[in-house]
Amino acid sequence: MDSNFMFILSLICILNFHFLETFANETQEESKLETYIVHVEAPETQIFTQSEDLKSWYHSFLPTITASSSDNPRMIYSYNNVLKGFAARLSPDEVKEMEKKPGFVSALPEKVLPLHTTHSPNFLGLNQNMGFWRDSNYGKGVIIGVLDTGIFPDHPSFNDEGMPPPPAKWKGKCEFNVTSCNNKLIGARFFSKEDNTPLDEDGHGTHTASTAAGNFVKGANLFGNANGTAVGMAPLAHLAIYKVCSPFCSESDILAAMDTAIDDGVDVLSISLGGLTNNLYSDNIVLGAFTAMEKGIFVSCSAGNSGPYNFSVAHEAPWILTVGASTIDRMIRATAVLGNNELFEGESAFQPMDFSSAFLPLVYAGMLNSSDLYAQYCFPESLNKTDVIRGKIVVCESGGIERIAKGQAVKDAGGTAMILVNSERYGNTIAAEAHVLPATQLSYADGLKVKAYINSTLNPVAKILFKGTLIGDDRAPVVAAFSSRGPNFASPGILKPDILGPGLNILAAWPVSLENNTKTKSTFNILSGTSMSCPHLSGVAALLKSSHPDWSPAAIKSAIMTTADVLNLAKQPIEDDKFLPANIFATGSGHVNPSRANDPGLVYNIQPEDYIPYLCGLNYTNRQVGTFVQRSVKCSTESSIPDGQLNYPAFAITFTVQSNSQTYTRTVTNVGEPKSSYSVEIVRPPGVDVRVEPTTLNFSEIKQKMMYRVTFNRLASAGNNTVVQGFLKWDSDRYSVRSPIAVILS
Numbered sequence: 001m002d003s004n005f006m007f008i009l010s011l012i013c014i015l016n017f018h019f020l021e022t023f024a025n026e027t028q029e030e031s032k033l034e035t036y037i038v039h040v041e042a043p044e045t046q047i048f049t050q051s052e053d054l055k056s057w058y059h060s061f062l063p064t065i066t067a068s069s070s071d072n073p074r075m076i077y078s079y080n081n082v083l084k085g086f087a088a089r090l091s092p093d094e095v096k097e098m099e100k101k102p103g104f105v106s107a108l109p110e111k112v113l114p115l116h117t118t119h120s121p122n123f124l125g126l127n128q129n130m131g132f133w134r135d136s137n138y139g140k141g142v143i144i145g146v147l148d149t150g151i152f153p154d155h156p157s158f159n160d161e162g163m164p165p166p167p168a169k170w171k172g173k174c175e176f177n178v179t180s181c182n183n184k185l186i187g188a189r190f191f192s193k194e195d196n197t198p199l200d201e202d203g204h205g206t207h208t209a210s211t212a213a214g215n216f217v218k219g220a221n222l223f224g225n226a227n228g229t230a231v232g233m234a235p236l237a238h239l240a241i242y243k244v245c246s247p248f249c250s251e252s253d254i255l256a257a258m259d260t261a262i263d264d265g266v267d268v269l270s271i272s273l274g275g276l277t278n279n280l281y282s283d284n285i286v287l288g289a290f291t292a293m294e295k296g297i298f299v300s301c302s303a304g305n306s307g308p309y310n311f312s313v314a315h316e317a318p319w320i321l322t323v324g325a326s327t328i329d330r331m332i333r334a335t336a337v338l339g340n341n342e343l344f345e346g347e348s349a350f351q352p353m354d355f356s357s358a359f360l361p362l363v364y365a366g367m368l369n370s371s372d373l374y375a376q377y378c379f380p381e382s383l384n385k386t387d388v389i390r391g392k393i394v395v396c397e398s399g400g401i402e403r404i405a406k407g408q409a410v411k412d413a414g415g416t417a418m419i420l421v422n423s424e425r426y427g428n429t430i431a432a433e434a435h436v437l438p439a440t441q442l443s444y445a446d447g448l449k450v451k452a453y454i455n456s457t458l459n460p461v462a463k464i465l466f467k468g469t470l471i472g473d474d475r476a477p478v479v480a481a482f483s484s485r486g487p488n489f490a491s492p493g494i495l496k497p498d499i500l501g502p503g504l505n506i507l508a509a510w511p512v513s514l515e516n517n518t519k520t521k522s523t524f525n526i527l528s529g530t531s532m533s534c535p536h537l538s539g540v541a542a543l544l545k546s547s548h549p550d551w552s553p554a555a556i557k558s559a560i561m562t563t564a565d566v567l568n569l570a571k572q573p574i575e576d577d578k579f580l581p582a583n584i585f586a587t588g589s590g591h592v593n594p595s596r597a598n599d600p601g602l603v604y605n606i607q608p609e610d611y612i613p614y615l616c617g618l619n620y621t622n623r624q625v626g627t628f629v630q631r632s633v634k635c636s637t638e639s640s641i642p643d644g645q646l647n648y649p650a651f652a653i654t655f656t657v658q659s660n661s662q663t664y665t666r667t668v669t670n671v672g673e674p675k676s677s678y679s680v681e682i683v684r685p686p687g688v689d690v691r692v693e694p695t696t697l698n699f700s701e702i703k704q705k706m707m708y709r710v711t712f713n714r715l716a717s718a719g720n721n722t723v724v725q726g727f728l729k730w731d732s733d734r735y736s737v738r739s740p741i742a743v744i745l746s
């Protein structure tokens with residue numbers, strides 16, 4: 001990362017810290033308390049039949065003086081499903097006391113986690129009244145639980161035209177006025193103690209919910225751009241909203257929401273938030289997702305926005321679908337033209353018709369005052385020290401603060417327009433945003449050329465030409481720079497992320513009109529992030545659940561992964577933000593292809609109990625493994641497998657000096673045609689020998705299982721300290737079932 005950018009980031013952290021210090025003025029006692037997530041385990045003999053019994057047992061862990069104090073209760077949540085344990089406000093001394101009690105497992109202060117489309121269904125091959133959308137009944141009868149910032153219920157994306165009532169198993173609640181919920185929005189709850197409504201005051205939750213399962217809304221657009229019919233991936237699925245962020249998302253609330261959603265009866269959980277951890281057992285979302293998976297609930301999570309750095313992926317567990325972000329083939333073109341007639345293609349969602357197409361003076365904010373780092377990033381109030389920008393087009397570096405805020409700063413300081421240039425980190429990943437002034441955003445390489453031009457002439461000039469919405473960029477999908485990358489730190493034998501979905505410049509429902517800043521019934525906004533790609537896959541999972549009600553979460557996941565696309569629209573390998581062929585740790589299995597996922601031929605299934613030998617094989621203690629399954633486990637008596645041996649539809653191999661030959665087995669289940677014959681095709685990673693036994697699999701009936709063995713050997717020609725990739729594929733007359741192979745040659 002650029003050192004200036006780091007400097008600015010650390011300044012922001014310091015400022016925030018001061019802000020908190022000045023205003024945290026509770027009583028001395030109270031301020032020492034923090035919210036802890038406490039894990040406990042029950043003695044073998046103890047069986048809780050009532051959740052009340054469980055609650056009073058949890059209470060027995062609290063310090064006696066405070067346990068009954070009613071004016072400011074210490075117990076925040078007692079969890080029934082996601083884990084054995086509770087959230088409570090405690091001091092470090094009280095935690096020390098608690099550690100002595102029998103049944104105590106662990107207590108850590110809760111983390112606060114960050115939040116990590118008209119056209120995207122068509123881009124993914126979903127069309128009305130035909131194909132997979134029709135065959136899957138648009139997700140009818142499936143309930144998607146969305147953990148996010150709440151919802152703006154009056155938006156037409158959540159109208160219930162054509163929606164059947166929720167299935168009988170639904171037990172959830174609507175904590176709005178009852179009239180706000182309907183057959184589309186069947187539940188809405190809030191969890192933060194500082195909150196009193198599931199209403200979305202941010203917009204993020206409204207956006208993600210409508211991406212997963214919004215109803216059809218005609219004429220959706222942002223300032224006239226990206227105009228079309230807005231619709232979620234599963235338009236007939238029901239939505240159950242769990243507000244856990246306002247706007248920060250605390251772990252105890254997230255766990256409580258997952259706990260409740262499991263009881264309520266959701267089928268899919270969509271979680272566009274999270275953070276990084278070193279191991280699976282200390283990530284409470286991963287633990288909660290385990291219980292959800294055991295109950296047949298599909299969990300889809302965002303991979304994170306910490307790319308393109310290696311080892312930046314969140315939600316690394318094999319029972320979660322971890323979703324990276326890529327582009328769609330739509331651009332909202334805003335072209336920068338320099339005085340020397342060089343021309344650079346950028347994007348912006350705000351394209352005022354009346355903006356002059358004459359050349360205007362051009363100035364680089366970083367040259368206003370070379371010792372002021374805030375100026376080059378166009379921080380608010382960093383630009384008004386000078387009159388030099390009035391009436392000009394101002395070039396700002398992106399980073400540090402939101403891009404729209406930079407435009408506001410330029411506008412406030414009298415600038416006429418803005419050219420936003422990417423940092424090296426973001427390469428060619430360009431956001432088309434609702435800027436407050438005429439603007440365009442350019443790639444890193446183009447930004448360098450603009451700055452060089454400014455340097456080269458005494459009176460630099462430029463103009464911005466707005467060209468509106470263009471569809472058909474055949475480079476798409478391109479992996480977004482911010483999309484978090486593997487390898488998987490917590491479980492190196494599991495390839496992560498799993499899949500790519502649309503996550504750049506996604507148009508979806510928004511609570512506030514950006515034209516006049518009023519809450520209005522029909523408005524849309526364009527956002528980018530893995531937060532946007534996750535609900536696309538949550539919706540696809542709902543479609544698959546609707547067309548294959550008997551498929552397990554692992555089978556759905558396998559279907560999505562083995563049928564993914566690895567070529568872009570131009571039939572070239574999918575590229576990354578540098579326009580180079582994307583690394584396997586950026587793409588995972590590839591880009592989702594919903595229609596193919598509906599008919600995968602074979603699936604790699606995993607039963608919940610298969611994860612016990614997997615967890616034991618990660619060398620977790622009995623107690624740590626017990627935390628997942630919520631009963632006592634003895635790894636010495638269980639079988640234990642290396643993580644690469646889990647029946648995962650992908651391979652991630654690490655060769656070390658000790659292990660240059662590794663053999664795994666996989667079991668595939670026939671979900672295609674009863675009589676079918678598959679033969680293996682192998683594309684070897686350079687320097688690695690891959691052998692599969694047997695090389696043909698002949699099935700005679702549906703649900704039949706067959707096993708194969710695959711051996712990876714490092715060859716003398718292998719490189720050192722590098723990553724190589726290949727794949728193996730089972731082909732029949734009709735199907736092609738592909739598993740990517742990543743090999744780290746250390």
Ligand SMILES: *[C@@H]1O[C@H](CO)[C@@H](O)[C@H](O)[C@H]1NC(C)=O
Pocket residue numbers: 176177
């Ligand atoms: C329902 O909503 C209206 C308008 O927002 C509000 O005035 C009223 O108090 C609410 N009623 C209940 C029962 O919450």
Ligand SMILES: *[C@@H]1O[C@H](CO)[C@@H](O)[C@H](O)[C@H]1NC(C)=O
Pocket residue numbers: 219221223224225227228
């Ligand atoms: C959006 O498209 C619809 C249908 O093609 C059209 O009627 C409408 O005028 C368009 N709206 C804008 C703002 O371009």
Ligand SMILES: *[C@@H]1O[C@H](CO)[C@@H](O)[C@H](O)[C@H]1NC(C)=O
Pocket residue numbers: 369370371372385
């Ligand atoms: C340049 O910025 C520095 C640091 O913010 C400030 O101390 C200095 O006064 C500025 N110079 C001018 C000419 O504005």
Ligand SMILES: *[C@@H]1O[C@H](CO)[C@@H](O)[C@H](O)[C@H]1NC(C)=O
Pocket residue numbers: 381384385
């Ligand atoms: C910039 O302008 C804002 C608002 O007008 C003002 O509060 C601030 O003090 C100004 N900053 C400087 C450095 O002049």
Ligand SMILES: *[C@@H]1O[C@H](CO)[C@@H](O)[C@H](O)[C@H]1NC(C)=O
Pocket residue numbers: 448451452455
């Ligand atoms: C512009 O000129 C300055 C000062 O000569 C130099 O530091 C900077 O690297 C140049 N920038 C570009 C993009 O050429």
Ligand SMILES: *[C@@H]1O[C@H](CO)[C@@H](O)[C@H](O)[C@H]1NC(C)=O
Pocket residue numbers: 513514515516517518520522523
């Ligand atoms: C604000 O804008 C929205 C759509 O952009 C429009 O429907 C609404 O009437 C506007 N409200 C006001 C108060 O102008």
Ligand SMILES: *[C@@H]1O[C@H](CO)[C@@H](O)[C@H](O)[C@H]1NC(C)=O
Pocket residue numbers: 617618619
């Ligand atoms: C677990 O321990 C075994 C035996 O010491 C070792 O071979 C293996 O590599 C370890 N696995 C992990 C994931 O650390």
Ligand SMILES: *[C@@H]1O[C@H](CO)[C@@H](O)[C@H](O)[C@H]1NC(C)=O
Pocket residue numbers: 677694696697698
């Ligand atoms: C599978 O069937 C094909 C012909 O349909 C045959 O050539 C092959 O030997 C069979 N493989 C096995 C393992 O039975």
Ligand SMILES: *[C@@H]1O[C@H](CO)[C@@H](O)[C@H](O)[C@H]1NC(C)=O
Pocket residue numbers: 717718719720
């Ligand atoms: C990798 O390292 C080994 C041992 O140091 C060496 O024998 C081999 O030639 C190296 N391979 C390549 C491709 O450089």
Ligand SMILES: *[C@@H]1O[C@H](CO)[C@@H](O)[C@H](O)[C@H]1NC(C)=O
Pocket residue numbers: 308309310583722723
């Ligand atoms: C990430 O890993 C890839 C593949 O090993 C390597 O080429 C790249 O340099 C690494 N990137 C960083 C920032 O370390």
Ligand SMILES: CC(=O)N[C@H]1CO[C@H](CO)[C@@H](O)[C@@H]1O
Pocket residue numbers: 025028
């Ligand atoms: C308004 C208020 O409660 N102020 C308190 C803030 O904290 C300091 C130090 O603990 C107290 O002295 C103030 O009375």
